[in-house]
Amino acid sequence: MSNFLNLLAAGLTSGAIYGIFGACLAVWFRVCNVLNLAVGDFAMIGAIGTAVLVQSSGLPFGAAIVVDLVAVALIAWLFDRLVLHFAFDRSGGGAHGVVGVFFYTFGLSLVLEGAVRALFGTDVHGAPAIWSGPALAIAGFHVQRAGILVIALAVVSGLALWAYLRFTVSGRAASAAGESTLGSRIVGIDSALFRRRIFIMTAVLAALFGIVESPMSGFTYSSGPTISLIGVVAAGFAAFRKPGRAVAAGLAMGVAEAMLGGYVSTSYNDVLLYAILFGIIILRPEVLGLRTRPA
Amino acid sequence: MTAFALEAERVSVSYGKFLAVESADLSVAPGECVAVIGPNGHGKSSLVTALAGLVRRGGDVRVFGQTLRAGDPRAAVRAGLVLVPERRHLYPDLTTRDNIMLGSYSRTRRFRARRAWDDVAGVLDMFPELERTLGQKAGTLSGGQQQMVALARAMAAQPRILLLDEPCLGLAEAVARRVYEWLRSMAATDMTIVLVEENPASALTVAGRAVRMHNGLTDPEEAARA
Numbered sequence: 001m002s003n004f005l006n007l008l009a010a011g012l013t014s015g016a017i018y019g020i021f022g023a024c025l026a027v028w029f030r031v032c033n034v035l036n037l038a039v040g041d042f043a044m045i046g047a048i049g050t051a052v053l054v055q056s057s058g059l060p061f062g063a064a065i066v067v068d069l070v071a072v073a074l075i076a077w078l079f080d081r082l083v084l085h086f087a088f089d090r091s092g093g094g095a096h097g098v099v100g101v102f103f104y105t106f107g108l109s110l111v112l113e114g115a116v117r118a119l120f121g122t123d124v125h126g127a128p129a130i131w132s133g134p135a136l137a138i139a140g141f142h143v144q145r146a147g148i149l150v151i152a153l154a155v156v157s158g159l160a161l162w163a164y165l166r167f168t169v170s171g172r173a174a175s176a177a178g179e180s181t182l183g184s185r186i187v188g189i190d191s192a193l194f195r196r197r198i199f200i201m202t203a204v205l206a207a208l209f210g211i212v213e214s215p216m217s218g219f220t221y222s223s224g225p226t227i228s229l230i231g232v233v234a235a236g237f238a239a240f241r242k243p244g245r246a247v248a249a250g251l252a253m254g255v256a257e258a259m260l261g262g263y264v265s266t267s268y269n270d271v272l273l274y275a276i277l278f279g280i281i282i283l284r285p286e287v288l289g290l291r292t293r294p295a
Numbered sequence: 296m297t298a299f300a301l302e303a304e305r306v307s308v309s310y311g312k313f314l315a316v317e318s319a320d321l322s323v324a325p326g327e328c329v330a331v332i333g334p335n336g337h338g339k340s341s342l343v344t345a346l347a348g349l350v351r352r353g354g355d356v357r358v359f360g361q362t363l364r365a366g367d368p369r370a371a372v373r374a375g376l377v378l379v380p381e382r383r384h385l386y387p388d389l390t391t392r393d394n395i396m397l398g399s400y401s402r403t404r405r406f407r408a409r410r411a412w413d414d415v416a417g418v419l420d421m422f423p424e425l426e427r428t429l430g431q432k433a434g435t436l437s438g439g440q441q442q443m444v445a446l447a448r449a450m451a452a453q454p455r456i457l458l459l460d461e462p463c464l465g466l467a468e469a470v471a472r473r474v475y476e477w478l479r480s481m482a483a484t485d486m487t488i489v490l491v492e493e494n495p496a497s498a499l500t501v502a503g504r505a506v507r508m509h510n511g512l513t514d515p516e517e518a519a520r521a
Contacts, residue, residue: 167407167408167409168407168408169396169397169405169406169411170406171408172393172396172397172408173397175386175389175393176386176389176393179386179388179389180384180385180386180387182380182384183380183383183384183385184386184397185368186347186349186368186372186377186378186380186384187372187397187399187401188368188373188452189397189400190369241388
């Protein structure tokens with residue numbers, strides 16, 4: 001029983017990681033119909049940037065988090081102004097196409113990786129723990145404190161995004177911007193503003209998540225694409241449009257993976273992940289711009 | 296007090312090197328219904344799209360004397376100029392309720408969608424057939440129902456001037472009759488209407504006069520004759 005509970009705790013922790021990045025991908029996809037492949041790199045910058053600021057600059061941890069998140073928001077804003085603005089707004093609403101924008105975010109991922117490698121090297125970095133101390137023993141199973149924060153952040157973020165999209169006028173307008181650019185502009189919705197706000201918000205959320213999670217796993221300059229990839233899988237379960245469901249799907253994936261590893265073999269973990277990914281690509285090819293949603 | 300609800304002078308629209316509207320003039324009095332007629336591809340849709348601020352344009356546009364900035368759809372909606380576009384451009388994965396509610400987006404101060412809906416639910420009096428589709432996704436509605444949603448969305452914006460671009464295109468005859476019936480009821484109020492239609496006979500059952508567009512130019516003779 002305690003083995004099952006420990007596997008469950010480990011699964012929920014890794015599932016929360018899948019879920020939060022799935023949610024970040026899903027909410028931006030909902031507004032722009034394009035996946036942001038750089039979301040994992042924002043998490044990497046969150047973790048490594050904060051670690052470096054604390055260790056090398058001697059900044060207090062709280063101040064380092066603020067400086068790092070502001071820097072991430074600035075990078076996201078600059079990318080929107082210098083790239084996405086021309087791809088979406090100056091091309092009559094998407095002459096660059098979803099494939100073009102998809103690869104622009106891939107390009108951003110490569111640029112961020114290269115910059116972090118040049119600035120901070122190839123070492124593993126981890127931000128200090130926000131909630132330090134030994135693992136907590138609850139009802140016979142053990143869970144790391146950072147793991148509890150990771151799960152809590154994922155659940156709170158997923159619920160907040162779900163409530164925003166479901167219950168607010170602004171959330172409905174953001175959805176409408178993704179459904180029909182012209183139809184949303186007709187009623188006065190500024191689709192570019194929603195695209196920019198949500199791109200920046202998901203970048204900051206990913207960075208915050210990287211800071212919280214990094215004491216457990218550590219980040220290197222090349223951690224981003226793997227994170228983005230598992231986010232794609234979780235978002236796929238949510239039709240790439242429902243962030244709340246992406247968090248739930250991520251948690252379920254994490255638990256399934258942990259149980260498979262615990263009771264069968266850990267060597268099947270990656271097989272499971274990639275089998276799910278291939279299934280999504282076959283069933284939902286619009287992810288790669290191979291088929292677009294009807295207007 | 297200006298004599299016109301809508302004044303457009305020397306409006307031009309181009310897409311890259313292609314000149315869709317060379318120079319169009321249009322003046323519509325308050326409460327008047329004017330049809331813009333002409334064959335397909337001669338600039339009618341481009342003209343109303345430009346009036347609604349959805350594409351960049353040259354020339355001047357004034358709504359009740361207020362000059363509209365080119366390419367600013369929010370300014371157009373706030374001034375009371377609301378477009379029902381060709382092919383409707385609804386939000387297919389959102390419900391009928393959300394589609395209509397978002398018509399009030401530019402003027403609502405509500406945070407919660409439910410409250411914003413309460414403010415505009417009255418438009419259903421004009422479209423009672425939509426009552427039972429409120430929770431249905433717009434993309435699953437019939438073409439006629441979708442057109443009614445597009446009209447209801449426009450009414451939720453509380454327009455002073457309605458621009459309708461081929462509102463009956465692709466609709467069954469019975470549905471087109473229903474749309475025209477509604478248009479006539481609107482024309483009988485003090486609503487100012489600009490109706491784009493390829494078929495002048497249909498348009499003039501609602502409009503008091505017609506302006507013809509040909510090769511991106513409005514025809515002054517036609518406007519005067521009508």
